[in-house]
Amino acid sequence: MQASTRITAIMIKEFIQLTRDRLTYAMILGVPIMQLLLFGFAINTDPRDLPAVLLDLDNSAYSRSVAAAIRNTGYFTFTEEASGPADIDEAIETGTAQFAITIPADFSRRVVRDDNPQILVEADASDPTTVGSALAALSNLPAQALAHDLSGPTARAPAVPPFEMVIHRRYNPEAITAYNIVPGLLGIVLTMTLVMMTALALTRERERGTMETLLSTPVEPIEVMIGKLAPYVGIGAIQTVIILILARLIFGVPLSGGWDALTLGVLMFIIGSLALGFLFSTVAKSQLQAMQMSVFYILPSILLSGFMFPFRGMPEWAQVLGTAIPVTHFLRVVRGSLLKGVGIAEAWPSLLALAIFVVVVTAAAMSRYRTTLD
Structure with missing residues (x-):
């Protein structure tokens, strides 16, 4: 058999395998299409109205x-x-x-x-x-x-x-961009680390077979979820403290107050992000799929939340999509607390959206986990 024939056979086999992995196939087509649509239609650095x-x-x-x-x-x-x-x-x-x-x-x-x-x-x-x-x-x-x-x-x-x-x-008389970007990084960093870290860690256990041992015990789904995610809550809290300290010492971001709204918002966002990663782990069949699902969530979170581009500069349909993303509401809480000193009374619409996010994602993760058990 000639080398070209062998190579062609391997290529055909790889294409067949790719079509079987529907999530990877969807990512190959979906990510560039999503980037094209978002950058072409939704991103606008000159907002009007x-x-x-x-x-x-x-x-x-x-x-x-x-x-x-x-x-x-x-x-x-x-x-x-x-x-x-x-x-x-x-x-x-x-x-x-x-x-x-x-x-x-x-x-x-x-x-x-x-x-x-x-x-x-x-x-x-x-x-x-x-x-x-x-x-x-x-x-x-x-x-x-x-x-x-x-x-x-x-x-x-x-x-x-x-x-x-x-x-x-x-709130920013000198128009310093870091005052807006650095607090926003808190939401992006927590999203990237907690969602992806949780999804990969739990999927890794399934690949290694340790999850089967856990499933054989009389542990309830909610107990598994709490036990698995509790350590990551501490990790998210440590990341939050580090980012706030560096934001103040290095970039001079004003910490104007609103600590009650900030604390509640950070806690709900950490729990919701971990629950989302847990949900991804129940759907993904491999660590690669878990990472792909995380990236597919993180990308619009960066582009449509108002982190990099003005939220009000986006068209109405993009603002609707951005409003459905929890990072959008978390950034409003963080920036409002640090730059404006707003408390729970002023930030309650965003806090309510985060609470709904936590309840919906947690319920979906529990429902999906029970299905996996069956």
């Missing part, structure tokens, strides 16, 4: 023209009108608004008097990439916003803007 709240204390024709000009930039969408500074603080802290525009009560009077009035623009700058383009779009707005209103006797010289925009970057 960002939610903003408006506090118009002047309520005049001039203030309404300014608000319309801000809206026409395409970067701002007024989702509500605030009744006072307290509403602005709540909207920015909870993340329901990215910007807050405050027009003072004497705005129109000072415009007419050429008294250089100021409009305050407060931005949630915890993610500098999200707000950068929007704030840049406001630089030329004072010279154009009232061009049609200031005519005749009230007309101004083109070089003299009738008012000034004062920008206040909250």
Whole structure:
């Protein structure tokens, strides 16, 4: 038999084996397609239509023209009108608004008097990439916003803007990218280590035959799960402490408080990630499949959670997918706690999403484990 014939026979055998391993075959086709769709359609570093709240204390024709000009930039969408500074603080802290525009009560009077009035623009700058383009779009707005209103006797010289925009970057006034990326790394590191580590460890036991010995004992599924995952909870806690210490000492990330929400969020996320790894181990037939399933989960967690790219810059369908990913809610808890000092009262929507994640994944893992026992 010639060498080429032998090589061809081996190639045919390998292709046949590949088609039998459906998970690997799906990964070969699925990963590049998912990357193409996500990077091509979902990733956008120039987000528009960002939610903003408006506090118009002047309520005049001039203030309404300014608000319309801000809206026409395409970067701002007024989702509500605030009744006072307290509403602005709540909207920015909870993340329901990215910007807050405050027009003072004497705005129109000072415009007419050429008294250089100021409009305050407060931005949630915890993610500098999200707000950068929007704030840049406001630089030329004072010279154009009232061009049609200031005519005749009230007309101004083109070089003299009738008012000034004062920008206040909250939580990250120097627009330091590390303040956003480093806290987000906590979610990515815990996801990569805990999900993959748990899935591989349990699948390895099945390959070595030690799981059969465990199954022969009168241990209940929930007891197996708790016993197997408890040590990894400690590992996740150690990783969290190390990342927070290094974030403060090396990168100067402000630890503003909100420790109650952060602690609860970290605990639920660790448990949920371990339960997900346990679920993967009940489905995977080999360590390779366990790793493939972990990668297939980790990739969208990085791209759609708001870790690397602005969450609000993604199209609506991508935001829906990102909202279904637990890392998205965990990053909101971590960044909100460390940068804004928000507590459980402000972070409860994300904490509730993490709690649902823990319950659903744990129930699925237990159900799948019982099926494996049978």
